[in-house]
Amino acid sequence: MSPLRGSHGFLIPTQRLYAGLNNFAPAALQSCKSNNIRCMPESYILGIETSCDETAAAVIGNGERLLSNVVSSQIATHQPYGGVVPELASREHPRAIVPVVRQALAEAGKNYESIDAIAVTQGPGLAGALLVGISYAKALAFALEKPLITVNHLEGHIHAVLLEEKQKGNFQIDFPLLALVVSGGHTHLFLAEQREHGWSYVNIGRTRDDAAGEAYDKVAKLLGLGYPGGPVIDALARHGNPRAVKFGASQIKHSNRGTPKAEQTPYDFSFSGIKTAVLRYVELEGMRESVIARQQALAGIGKPTTEIVLKHCDKKTLDLVASFQRAVVDDLVGKTLQAAEERDARTLFVTGGVAANSELRERFTLEAAKGGLPVYFPSRKLSTDNAAMIAAAAFPKLRAGDFAGADFSAEASLALR
Ligand code: ADP
Numbered sequence: 001m002s003p004l005r006g007s008h009g010f011l012i013p014t015q016r017l018y019a020g021l022n023n024f025a026p027a028a029l030q031s032c033k034s035n036n037i038r039c040m041p042e043s044y045i046l047g048i049e050t051s052c053d054e055t056a057a058a059v060i061g062n063g064e065r066l067l068s069n070v071v072s073s074q075i076a077t078h079q080p081y082g083g084v085v086p087e088l089a090s091r092e093h094p095r096a097i098v099p100v101v102r103q104a105l106a107e108a109g110k111n112y113e114s115i116d117a118i119a120v121t122q123g124p125g126l127a128g129a130l131l132v133g134i135s136y137a138k139a140l141a142f143a144l145e146k147p148l149i150t151v152n153h154l155e156g157h158i159h160a161v162l163l164e165e166k167q168k169g170n171f172q173i174d175f176p177l178l179a180l181v182v183s184g185g186h187t188h189l190f191l192a193e194q195r196e197h198g199w200s201y202v203n204i205g206r207t208r209d210d211a212a213g214e215a216y217d218k219v220a221k222l223l224g225l226g227y228p229g230g231p232v233i234d235a236l237a238r239h240g241n242p243r244a245v246k247f248g249a250s251q252i253k254h255s256n257r258g259t260p261k262a263e264q265t266p267y268d269f270s271f272s273g274i275k276t277a278v279l280r281y282v283e284l285e286g287m288r289e290s291v292i293a294r295q296q297a298l299a300g301i302g303k304p305t306t307e308i309v310l311k312h313c314d315k316k317t318l319d320l321v322a323s324f325q326r327a328v329v330d331d332l333v334g335k336t337l338q339a340a341e342e343r344d345a346r347t348l349f350v351t352g353g354v355a356a357n358s359e360l361r362e363r364f365t366l367e368a369a370k371g372g373l374p375v376y377f378p379s380r381k382l383s384t385d386n387a388a389m390i391a392a393a394a395f396p397k398l399r400a401g402d403f404a405g406a407d408f409s410a411e412a413s414l415a416l417r
């Protein structure tokens with residue numbers, strides 16, 4: 001089979017084209033061909049993300065030009081439960097996906113015809129939620145005769161950093177690169193190397209139980225602070241004493257005790273113990289009543305400001321919140337920098353919803369600078385789930401002609417390699 005030269009100027013092997021659509025040619029290529037001139041216009045990818053509680057769509061030009069980024073969050077749906085309810089998440093996505101995609105195209109000044117490819121999150125995430133984005137993306141790709149690209153959600157988070165660095169003109173990234181992906185569903189350390197098209201990854205650390213963001217959400221819930229827990233704890237922690245409550249190593253550290261040396265995992269995390277420790281502290285210190293009072297006071301206010309939440313927090317609560325955050329940040333920063341040093345990482349990315357945390361950013365910036373390690377974060381908007389990162393991560397695959405067939409499905413535990 002002869003390869004097809006795409007509008008983006010890259011070779012696309014025809015045998016790998018989506019669903020056997022061997023007449024695929026982006027709109028821009030067709031006009032180039034008819035004018036009989038060689039041109040390399042920008043390629044546009046429509047990204048779709050529905051792995052958890054955000055329905056998101058975005059359009060990216062050439063993997064680095066952000067044309068639109070629309071996120072419809074389900075926070076209000078899950079707020080009464082203090083965490084994401086998978087069944088509700090899957091039901092919300094079908095309601096939001098069509099308007100979100102239309103808005104992303106409109107804001108980018110594009111239409112269905114003028115995009116070159118569709119990228120969708122295949123996993124990891126909630127199976128029912130992922131399926132909505134995948135089914136929609138498949139239908140769109142089939143109807144429009146456009147190639148479909150699958151993206152690993154975790155690689156998407158990593159590409160959120162890359163996308164913004166490219167926008168700033170920073171293309172100089174040294175490898176090996178260490179990426180901490182830390183969100184409501186994930187806490188992973190990946191060592192990345194560059195390969196011909198895109199990067200390859202080795203997962204050198206992961207949480208053994210709760211993700212760091214999950215710990216934030218659960219602690220906020222048990223302290224009556226509302227949902228999501230990350231932003232409110234981040235704001236309150238500044239007003240408490242981070243040394244007031246001591247969380248022992250056993251409450252935050254994954255233990256390698258008794259594990260043969262070859263199987264030890266020095267960079268694994270564990271955040272379920274600290275949640276239990278906070279619960280025990282609340283009970284031992286007789287804080288139950290004040291938690292219930294705060295919960296009731298805040299329940300009636302849709303989105304309380306930090307000032308309002310502060311009015312309902314005593315010193316003991318603020319100290320507990322600050323101490324919790326300090327313990328989590330210490331652990332994330334400590335293990336990540338240990339891994340960076342031991343694995344000779346030359347660049348550090350910190351990304352995912354928890355990367356929006358101000359103390360985490362300050363500490364990483366400070367500590368990494370001591371060792372001369374360049375550290376990059378996404379902007380707060382691109383820290384939490386979005387589709388810009390999915391479209392950006394799909395660009396190397398578009399260049400390589402690495403398209404999905406019609407037969408793939410959602411993979412709740414998809415590994416990143
Ligand atoms: P998920 O795929 O789990 O929805 P996101 O990347 O959307 O992940 O991140 C959401 C998580 O990030 C939630 O657990 C939330 O509490 C946490 N989070 C958001 N902002 C902050 C912050 N400023 N500090 C700590 N955690 C945060």
Ligand code: MG
Binds near residue numbers: 052053054184384385
């Ligand atoms: Mg989310």
